[in-house]
Amino acid sequence: MNKDKYPFSIPKIQEISKIINRIDDNHIDENGFCCLDIEHILEKDSRRGINLTAFYRYKIYPFFTNYIFKKETGAYANGEYSHFFDGVIEYYKDELGIDDLSIITAIIYSVASNTIPSRNELCLCGSGLKIKQCHLMKIKSLNSLSKNRLISDLINFEKTVNTNYSKHFISNKQKRTL
8 A cells, every 4th residue: 555645545465474375266466465356446445545444344354254265165255256357347247237348348438538428318328218317327436447447448348349449548559558
């Protein structure tokens, strides 16, 4: 955690005993740093300000308790996000309640480019409803993610979905370095 930015930074938790195997399935890297939650959720939490007591109670303690549960049962008690970008896809599907990756990509572009339709325009999901009656609140919740994260996600979604929204944000040379 960056002490200078507390409480608006994400604490990094390192397991130093080496009791937990350093593998992706245990959500712990080779240096013992723990993946407590998907980065998007942690970023949203940090934007609101992180209370260390609550962070311990709702992130750290459940991480280690869940590790023990998984060790005994073979699965996490409350499920888990997939690893790497597959987990990011799951996050957006859960956050928006949408399974269509093309629509999710269009929504990410809309948020990143500040072109979210006004309240009385049709929703980006294609439901035919006004956005205020459909996904407006869910889409606006993505505003708490940084523009860099949204653009990076957009680029990664475009590797799966045949769109080219990211060209509005970044050159091909920059795209290759993300």
